[in-house]
Amino acid sequence: MSGSTMRWVATAAGAARSAPDAERVPLGGLLLQAGERPSRSVFLFLRPAGAWQLLPLEEAVVSRGIDLLTVSTRYARNEALAVAERALLDMGAWIRFARETLGYARVNLLGWSGSGTQSAFYQEQASRPTIAATPDGAALDLSAAGLEPADGLIFMGAHASRARMLADMIDPSVIAEDMPAAHDPAFDLYGGMAPEPPFDPAFLQSYRAAQVARIRRITALAREQLGQGLSDPFIVRRTMADPHFLDAAIDPNERPPGRCWLGVPRLVNDAPSGIARVATPEAWLSQWSIDDSNVDAVRSVAAIDTPLLVIENGADDAVPPQHVRETFEAAASRDKSYLRIPGASHSYQGQPGELAAVADAVSAWASERY
Numbered sequence: 001m002s003g004s005t006m007r008w009v010a011t012a013a014g015a016a017r018s019a020p021d022a023e024r025v026p027l028g029g030l031l032l033q034a035g036e037r038p039s040r041s042v043f044l045f046l047r048p049a050g051a052w053q054l055l056p057l058e059e060a061v062v063s064r065g066i067d068l069l070t071v072s073t074r075y076a077r078n079e080a081l082a083v084a085e086r087a088l089l090d091m092g093a094w095i096r097f098a099r100e101t102l103g104y105a106r107v108n109l110l111g112w113s114g115s116g117t118q119s120a121f122y123q124e125q126a127s128r129p130t131i132a133a134t135p136d137g138a139a140l141d142l143s144a145a146g147l148e149p150a151d152g153l154i155f156m157g158a159h160a161s162r163a164r165m166l167a168d169m170i171d172p173s174v175i176a177e178d179m180p181a182a183h184d185p186a187f188d189l190y191g192g193m194a195p196e197p198p199f200d201p202a203f204l205q206s207y208r209a210a211q212v213a214r215i216r217r218i219t220a221l222a223r224e225q226l227g228q229g230l231s232d233p234f235i236v237r238r239t240m241a242d243p244h245f246l247d248a249a250i251d252p253n254e255r256p257p258g259r260c261w262l263g264v265p266r267l268v269n270d271a272p273s274g275i276a277r278v279a280t281p282e283a284w285l286s287q288w289s290i291d292d293s294n295v296d297a298v299r300s301v302a303a304i305d306t307p308l309l310v311i312e313n314g315a316d317d318a319v320p321p322q323h324v325r326e327t328f329e330a331a332a333s334r335d336k337s338y339l340r341i342p343g344a345s346h347s348y349q350g351q352p353g354e355l356a357a358v359a360d361a362v363s364a365w366a367s368e369r370y
Contacts, residue, residue: 029071041106064363116158171238172210
């Protein structure tokens, strides 16, 4: 990172300055400065349940002259416990920290992948708070949390919601969560008895219905556990069986068929780790339940008038392009822009040209507005 500097920063999260101690937790982040002096604006790059780390995207943006604060929430490295609503308190603390302690005049949310959806959710609740409780029923009044809206939002290769993504990816051949070997071969994409791509629309319709049915069975189990006063993490097996990854004609883009951002879908589906593999009941309802999750970027952007840049990766091998386009179309902002980067994969790995195009677009967008 020629010409740039890095320094570790820390703050404490709270719903407001008078937040109870239970909502104040230590957080760590990394401030990447483009030069010896801070830039006027800063990008806040959030890892909702991951730990902050340097990615090529962050370095590329900073090299264009804009500082970047890469941060995590209280759920760093612990996605199984993550409740999206409580993570908003941490985002609010970081925005306040960037303005009051670090002295930045403008704070923009740089939302790539899952951080895009969480950032849109934050901006909605900071602008027009509606949440009074988490989906498991725990009280959380965001109208009293003192959340400060960001000045701008970039939605980059981001899905509409984790719940929607999982509803399309979960393996519907699993018919009993406590019996891993029990399955319906007619819906096992990798077992040899299901149809092969290109998939018939009638098969896809029944397949999608079976996926939602499985999601709702797991939700019922989560609510049953909560009803018993329990909050034990549980395992969700086989969560990478989206026909979209096998059939390039489904919501087409330039992605290679038979691959996903984690590798070969069949192998990822059977792997011991993967998307939504472990969750507490509270985290399941907040992140993954199609009927209970409050996080939905399409709804969020329709409720705010924040300057917005939406970037679609032309060969995204994680997020279906429909998610990105629906978000842009729903956005109420009078200042919104859409950009498609041809050939760009989800993470831009091994794609210096596409990565540079994204960083240039991000830098130009911020410079034109501030």
